[in-house]
Amino acid sequence: MQVAMKIWRYDAATGERALREYEIDAPEEATLLDCLDIVKDKVDGTLAYRKSCRMMICGSCGMRMDGAAVLACKTRMFDVAKEGRVPVISAMGNLPIVRDLVVDMDPFWEKFKAMKPYLQPGYDRPEDGREYRITQERMNAVKKEALCINCGCCVSECNAMESDPEFLGPQALAKGFRFVGDPRDAATVERLEQYSGEHGIWECTRCFFCNERCPKGVDPRDAIAKLGAEAIRTGIDRDMGAKHAKWFVRSTETTGWLRETELVPKTQGVVSSIKQMKFALNLIKHNKAGLAFPPHVAANVDEARRLRRLVLAQGRLGSAGHIQGERALAKLEHGHHDGGDPYGPGSFPKPYLPEDTE
Ligand code: SF4
Ligand code: SF4
Ligand code: FES
Structure with missing residues (x-):
């Protein structure tokens, strides 16, 4: 099959960065890693990437295809080639790039x-x-x-x-x-x-x-x-995160609803909440927050309470x-949309580059 792909090349020594297109002939069962091997063997020996096991064990071959991280040795190219797509291959995000597809781990x-x-x-x-x-x-x-x-x-x-x-x-x-x-x-x-x-x-x-x-x-x-x-x-x-989570439980247990207005003082404390009073009043003025008192209690709040009692009775606190x-989110299709970014432009972080080469 004919496989075309664009690869972000990067030279740390010069700071040069370029998107190069390659087209190769590859066997139908070829993975992205196989295709990179062919590029390196037959087209451009200077291409840099990591690999070792070729079977999803060593963790060396992480990179991005169309803006989403993949293991190159796990990613079959047959569908991509059949549809005539030209994926963009780049180094992983959130780690400094050393060269081409190689990041500093x-x-x-x-x-x-x-x-x-x-x-x-x-x-x-x-x-x-x-x-x-x-x-x-x-x-x-x-x-x-x-x-x-x-x-x-x-x-x-x-x-x-x-x-x-x-x-x-x-x-x-x-x-x-x-x-x-x-x-x-x-x-x-x-x-x-x-x-x-x-x-x-x-x-x-x-x-x-x-x-x-x-x-x-x-x-x-x-x-x-x-x-x-x-x-x-x-x-x-x-931590505020823990207090926030605890208030979710307390709030649903007592009223069956999340009482958002109380969430701020319960999470951040009274002093911090007072400092944000002006912001809160603005929200209330624009109907973005309410001060329901007494708080609304769900008709079937007993169900929420029974659920809580069940969790306690089964000893299912903590990770249990x-x-x-x-x-659920893993079921989303991604990575093959027009423009590359699966959830729209900028939906995935861009590769990190040293500042002087941006
Ligand atoms: S994606 Fe993260 S959690 Fe999953 S195998 Fe790789 S390093 Fe481990
Ligand atoms: S859920 Fe999102 S923010 Fe949290 S660790 Fe995973 S990728 Fe990072
Ligand atoms: S080469 Fe080892 S995980 Fe891909």
Whole structure:
């Protein structure tokens, strides 16, 4: 088959950046990685990209196709070629580009290491001297998080990381839950304290792009939600994000509705709310916020209360209350729209380039 693609080339030494088009003859089963190999072998030996296993294991070949992160060795090109599309291939986002499709993974690994991604055992050795055994059911709690291959596709598309490069990010936090959820680990509270700090759990915007782009089904956003639930269960709720989440529960439990007007003082505290009074009055004046008193109570509020009691009776507080496999957004088609950006122009962050080359 004939495969055409445009590749963003970048030379860190000169700062030159150019979109080059390549057309090659490739076997019908070719992946994007195979096509890049053909370009490098037969057309332009200077093209730079990473690869190793070629089978979705090593995590080396993360890059963007039409603005969305993919593993090149997982992405078949047959449909693209058949439809005559010319995808744009570029380096992953949120990481500095070294050259062409190669990004500097150092910031990624620094965050990974900050999570202390190893067991800190807190169990006594069994008396028979044999290994400490736990049930499959308990290990299933971290099954998805253990699938991570550190490819960086989630980080590439993370909105929170784009606005705050210090945000721990989806991969590191998913790794964090890998150990928080492991019954053998003894550092749960210390971990939750650390992950709940500035640039941690509560900085996630819940855009779900990480779930959507992860090629291994790790669903990092789910892991972050579970970390948040565990933090609250453990009493680590100083952050506004935790207070916000707690008020959602309290509000629905008492009235069956989210009482938004009270959300601000409950989340930010009274002093901060008073400082925002002028803004609040403006909202009220323009019918953007109301001061319903007494608050409206849903006719069937008992249903919400019963649901809460059920969760408590089943002991489903913390991460145990989360349903695995929440991938609603992952079902969205993306990446093949006119203009490249799947949800409209600018819907995905652009590749990072050193300032002097912008
Ligand atoms: S859901 Fe959170 S962690 Fe995932 S991409 Fe969005 S902001 Fe980043
Ligand atoms: S969570 Fe998924 S997308 Fe992110 S690094 Fe791990 S495997 Fe890659
Ligand atoms: S080359 Fe190893 S994951 Fe693609």
